[in-house]
Every structure is written in C-alpha cells, then in structure tokens.
C-alpha cells in the first residue's frame with residue numbers, strides 16, 4: 521500500500537489475525553494517503569454487521585460471496601461517494617449498472633477522422649478521454665496512470681496495437697492490475713477475435729466504427745473487472761463479426777454501389793454515429809480538413825515509388841473514407857493498399873488517380889449531404 525502506486529480498492533476479510541478487517545479500514549481512514557481508498561468487507565453470517573463502520577467501507581458482503589454481488593459492490597465503490605449518498609437519499613437500494621458508469625479511457629488511434637469520432641462518441645457519454653497517435657505513446661500513458669479502459673487501434677505507426685498491448689501487459693505483470701484493452705481492427709475476419717485475445721486484448725470492435733457497437737463494447741468491457749474469458753460473454757456484435765462478409769474477404773461485391781448509384785446513404789450514415797447530426801458534421805469536418813494532407817502524402821509516396829509509404833497513406837484514406845461509405849474511395853484505397861503491401865507497384869499511378877478521383881467524389885457527396 522505504501523509503494524507509491526496507489527490501489528483504488530481493498531477487498532478484505534473481516535476476521536483476520538492481528539489486525540482484523542475493521543481495524544484495517546479504520547487505520548486506512550485515519551491515514552491521509554489511504555483515506556480515499558474504498559474498502560469492501562467480507563464477513564461471515566452471525567458476525568455483527570456494520571460494527572464500528574468506517575466511512576471508507578463501501579460495502580459489506582457475507583461469505584460465501586456471489587460473483588454478481590461482488591461485481592456490483594466493486595462498481596458501486598467507484599461511484600463518487602457524494603453522488604452515491606445523494607442517490608441513496610432519494611432512492612435507497614438503487615443499483616448502479618455498468619451502462620451508467622463513466623470511465624477514464626485512453627484511445628490510441630492514428631487516423632484523425634477516427635480519433636474525432638471516437639472522442640465525440642465517448643465524451644458524449646460522459647467518459648473522460650485521452651487520445652494518443654501511436655502505440656508507443658499509448659504504452660507511455662498506460663504506465664503513467666491507470667485507465668478504466670484502453671481502445672487500441674491495431675495498425676499504427678511507430679508501434680502497432682498488438683505490440684503496445686504486449687508491452688502494457690508486461691508492465692502489469694510487474695505492478696499488478698489488468699486494464700481492459702479493446703482492439704479496433706480493420707480486418708474483421710473470422711479469427712480476429714482469437715488473435716486479439718491471444719495478444720492480450722479483451723475484446724475488439726471492427727472498423728469502420730459504428731457508434732452503437734463501440735459504445736456497447738465500452739459499457740460491457742469497461743464495467744468488467746479482470747479479464748473476460750475467451751468464448752464467454754460474447755456480445756451480439758461479436759457473433760456478427762465472426763461471420764460477417766467483408767470486402768477484404770472478397771465477398772463484398774454486393775456492397776459496392778455502382779458509379780452512377782448514390783454514393784452515400786444519408787440515413788445509414790447518421791445511424792452509424794448514433795443519430796447525432798452535430799457529431800456527424802464535426803467528424804466530416806475533420807475528414808475534409810485531413811484528407812487533402814493524406815492525398816498529398818500519397819502523391820509524394822507514389823512519385824518516390826515508396827511502397828511502404830503508399831500503403832500507409834492508402835490505409836489512412838481507406839480508414840477515413842470507410843466511415844462514410846464502403847463504395848468508391850474506400851474500395852479504391854483498399855485495392856491500392858493491398859497492392860502496395862505486396863510490393864506490387866505496376867499501375868500504381870493509375871490506382872493513385874482512382875483513389876484521388878473517388879476521394880474527391882466522396883468529399884463532394886459529404887459536402888452536399890451536409891450543405892457544407
């Protein structure tokens with residue numbers, strides 16, 4: 521308790537030799553460094569309950585303790601005490617569900633449009649959010665302080681999401697704790713879930729991100745303590761992923777809207793951001809501001825015949841464009857990224873022109889949809 525790394529919760533048995541649980545709680549209460557740490561007391565039936573109750577005891581549970589009661593007690597321990605007391609006055613025995621909880625969340629994502637979307641969605645739910653641009657910064661932040669949840673893009677410059685997760689898990693082996701990490705992956709293929717779990721992640725959401733899935737996963741995983749067992753607790757979303765056809769699997773022909781068809785389904789787009797038009801406008805603004813830079817980078821990379829740089833720019837364009845439409849720009853950028861990753865630069869100039877033309881169409885369509 522004294523090592524400079526604060527614990528946020530102490531779960532203690534009431535009956536212990538030398539210093540019993542209640543004495544421990546009172547000693548902690550009297551210590552200004554430990555006074556704010558919550559204590560959950562495990563007691564036995566037949567013992568006087570609530571004996572010399574210290575103010576830092578957030579719950580007393582009678583053994584044997586049911587998992588769900590312990591989880592509730594842990595969740596309640598992290599509701600600010602004043603708020604809890606207010607709610608007790610109004611509605612005794614009110615339960616705080618995971619859905620209502622506000623988390624401190626670290627987001628590691630290199631794509632500015634995705635960053636903006638995730639930030640606005642999470643802040644809209646009252647979460648406190650820190651955004652970093654790559655895995656290296658994520659590791660550094662995650663070892664500085666404890667977050668309730670980390671959202672981790674898989675593909676990032678400097679250090680990718682799998683590598684960053686491994687580094688964070690190594691750190692946790694030294695200092696204890698387990699921060700839930702949710703992967704954000706553009707692959708969305710069967711087996712992705714297993715790969716993310718194997719890398720030490722707790723869950724994943726697929727890109728292009730959708731508000732409902734992202735927020736649902738944050739509520740579910742952030743409310744958990746400790747690691748989700750693989751194969752258990754799968755959300756309906758996870759089931760869908762394992763089987764959902766995706767462009768990368770070659771099964772998406774039906775998704776692609778013809779060049780003469782509507783490029784953007786306004787209703788579906790709005791639904792994908794939870795029906796929040798203000799949020800959609802902000803995300804589109806970031807896209808329109810960031811895209812010319814990405815296109816310029818792509819141009820430079822193509823002129824230099826730099827396959828890695830081409831793949832990286834195409835990946836970025838694919839990631840942002842895919843938020844708005846799976847046709848056109850997303851498809852063109854995906855094809856270019858794949859070719860560049862395989863080191864195939866034949867026809868790269870033509871492919872690059874395709875991407876630029878499709879990106880321009882998407883920009884126009886978004887501007888006219890939102891009257892920008």
Ligand code: MN
Nearest residue numbers: 630673675676
């Ligand atoms: Mn990325």
